[in-house]
Amino acid sequence: MDENMISKIDRKRIFIFIAIAYGLYIGAYLVIYLGGDQFSSYRDLASPQANALRTGLMFAPLIAHIATRLITHEGWSNSSPRVDFHRGRWRYYLAAWFLPIVAIIVGGTIYYLLFPGKYDPTMAEARALGLAGSDMESWKFFITQLGIAILSPIPPFSMVLLVAFGEEFGWRAYLLPKLLPLGARKAVLLVSVIWGAW
Numbered sequence: 001m002d003e004n005m006i007s008k009i010d011r012k013r014i015f016i017f018i019a020i021a022y023g024l025y026i027g028a029y030l031v032i033y034l035g036g037d038q039f040s041s042y043r044d045l046a047s048p049q050a051n052a053l054r055t056g057l058m059f060a061p062l063i064a065h066i067a068t069r070l071i072t073h074e075g076w077s078n079s080s081p082r083v084d085f086h087r088g089r090w091r092y093y094l095a096a097w098f099l100p101i102v103a104i105i106v107g108g109t110i111y112y113l114l115f116p117g118k119y120d121p122t123m124a125e126a127r128a129l130g131l132a133g134s135d136m137e138s139w140k141f142f143i144t145q146l147g148i149a150i151l152s153p154i155p156p157f158s159m160v161l162l163v164a165f166g167e168e169f170g171w172r173a174y175l176l177p178k179l180l181p182l183g184a185r186k187a188v189l190l191v192s193v194i195w196g197a198w
Contacts, residue, residue, distance in 0.1 A: 009178060009179060009181050009182060010178050012072065013068055013072050013074065013178060014175065014178050014179070016067075016068045016071060016072065017064050017065065017068040017170070017174060017175060017178075018064075018175070018194065020060075020063065020064035020067050020068065021060050021061045021063075021064035021170060021198060022198060024057065024060040024063060024064070025057055025060050025198060028053065028057060032053075046128070046129045046130060055163055058163055058164065058166045058167050059166030060166070060170070061166060061167050061169065061170020061171050061174075061175075061198075062165070062166040062167075062169045062170050063166075063170075064170055064174075065079075065169055065170045065173065065174040068174070078177070079173070079174075097153055098150075101146070101149050101150065104149075121138045122138070123138055123141065126141075133145075167195070171191055171194070171195045172191070175191055175194070176188070176191050179191060
């Protein structure tokens with residue numbers, strides 16, 4: 001990576017942001033796993049407490065975003081999310097909406113073609129985890145989940161969008177612009193690695 005590119009990025013704010021986002025996540029799990037029997041329900045990954053914790057921790061990047069701006073006195077002038085449909089950018093919004101759905105379907109198809117023994121049309125594991133809707137037939141469950149995925153960005157159906165906002169407002173609205181001096185592709189790839197590791 002070019003040293004001149006590295007010098008252009010705001011390393012201090014990037015490191016503070018990442019330290020807070022990772023610190024909240026790691027700290028919560030250290031408390032749970034070192035905290036004795038009082039946290040035993042959180043250690044069961046299928047428990048409501050564990051699900052609530054995972055959902056809550058999705059807001060760690062949002063907290064990191066806000067905290068970093070406060071700590072470094074950065075201000076808020078460049079923090080508001082914007083939608084820009086000019087110059088044909090609507091295509092990118094459509095791609096962001098539908099391509100992840102297509103990728104999941106294609107990825108799942110390839111996986112089960114490679115490992116057919118893993119396919120369980122009875123959804124026994126989903127039922128054991130208490131996954132909502134797992135009591136219906138597998139094809140109905142698939143259609144329902146597909147419908148939810150397609151409708152989720154639309155405000156009346158956007159509960160998923162609300163929960164995901166914590167991550168988007170952190171990784172994509174704060175960290176990504178900070179890394180853009182490295183070049184768009186490098187910045188996107190680096191955010192993906194940092195986010196994925198988190």
